Amino acid sequence: MxxxxxxxxxxxxxxxxxRYYEQMGLxxxxxxxxxxxxxYDRNTLRRLEFIRHARELGFSLDDIRDLLRMSEGAGTPAHDDVHRIxxxxxxxxxxxxxRLKRLEAELTRISSCKAGTLSDCAVLETLSDHALCIGEH
Amino acid sequence: MxxxxxxxxxxxxxxxxxRYYEQMGLxxxxxxxxxxxxxYDRNTLRRLEFIRHARELGFSLDDIRDLLRMSEGAGTPAHDDVHRIxxxxxxxxxxxxxRLKRLEAELTRISSCKAGTLSDCAVLETLSDHALCIGEH
DNA sequence: CTTGAAGCTCTAGTGGCTAGAGGAATTACA
DNA sequence: TGTAATTCCTCTAGCCACTAGAGCTTCAAG
Known part of the structure; x- marks a missing residue:
């Protein structure tokens, strides 16, 4: 134990x-x-490792709850659900x-500016320029 | 107006x-x-466009507050700070x-499984397998 | 002049924790 | 066995960046 x-x-x-995961029913x-x-016993330890890993993969606690439930319902044909999630x-x-790659490109551009004065610098203008917006809006 | x-x-x-941005002093x-x-006047409109764009680039409201303050202190040598941020x-x-790329690779692997039954499927086992963890821990 | 959309303030909730208070239990060592 | 350090307990509140809803007022079109 x-x-x-x-x-x-x-x-x-x-x-x-x-303790929070306990409270949330995970x-x-x-x-x-x-x-x-x-x-705690070893089972719970394994369960927590599962949770930790799934969190690192970016799954929400709700998703993880589903995944855990599926893995418990041994043999049930929840296979598709797992894949869907x-x-x-x-x-x-x-x-x-x-999205992040487009963002990186823009940040690289605006942070590579070497001008001596703020007024020459593209950073603030770039941030203001609606036409350069990434993404859809 | x-x-x-x-x-x-x-x-x-x-x-x-x-309204929230007003409350937060942005x-x-x-x-x-x-x-x-x-x-609202056009100035505020421009300021909000700046904020919107900076948020899309992932800057925190705190960062944005700094950036805005710098762009206001016209002519001051805050250039370095802007670039630092x-x-x-x-x-x-x-x-x-x-991190996301490593994640994508792992997700691709676990979601490409075609086995017929849950017990044959790698998804849950993969999520449990500590040795496959991405990142440093 | 009426009606419906849009505005107002205020409070509370979201996710996924994290921090701190104030106290009880455990553990290591003498 | 004593004691001191560490860990544990519960509980409340805070974090970020919004978002939702209640209950009310104002605005604009017809």
Missing amino acids: FSIGEVSRRTGIKVPTV IAAPERSSGNQRR AGEHLRAVRARIE | FSIGEVSRRTGIKVPTV IAAPERSSGNQRR AGEHLRAVRARIE
Whole structure:
């Protein structure tokens, strides 16, 4: 059995965040010691690693709840749902990359200015120039 | 003079968000009509376009406040600060792109699985597998 | 002059945590 | 066994950048 601090060290999830996940229903309320401190088993540890990884992949806690539920309903044909969630997320991620790349190009341009005075500098003008807006609006 | 709705239409910033920016001190409290409704001039319109654009570039409201202050202190040698903020931001954006690309690769892998049953599917296992974690931890 | 859209202020909620107060339990070591 | 340091507990409140809704007033078109 692991204390919450041990769990935190092993999963890389901060202590208050572990408690927060419990509150949000992502993990069950664990057993307690005689002095009312949380004691976790290996299953919960694995579950938290899953959560940590999925969070790094950018899934929302709601998505993760779904994914966990699916993985629990062993054998049920939720396969498609899992792929749907992952696929939707992949699309969102690709869109984000595209947007960030355009952003990078613009930032590179405006931050490479070498003029000596602010009035010569493109940064502020660029930020003001509506015609240079990235994205759709 | 423009009503808040007109401003919203012209800048693409939602009405409550314009009021929020006023509350946060990014724009000054505008004149009011006899019936206490906000009336904006072209200067504020331009300022809001600046804000909108900078937000799209991912600058925080705090950064934008700084940028606006610099652009107001006309002629002062704040040039370096502007570039520092933009440069810092550029570095952050590049890091984000790198992370997202690794993420995309992993998502592509896990969502391309074609197995018929959940137990054959790599998605959940992949999410659980700590060894496949992206990033540093 | 009426009606419906748009405006006003105010409060509270969102996601995903994070920080701090004030106290209790555990652990390491003498 | 004593004690001091560390970890843990609950609870409340704060973060960012909005967003939603209630309940009311004003504006503009016909």
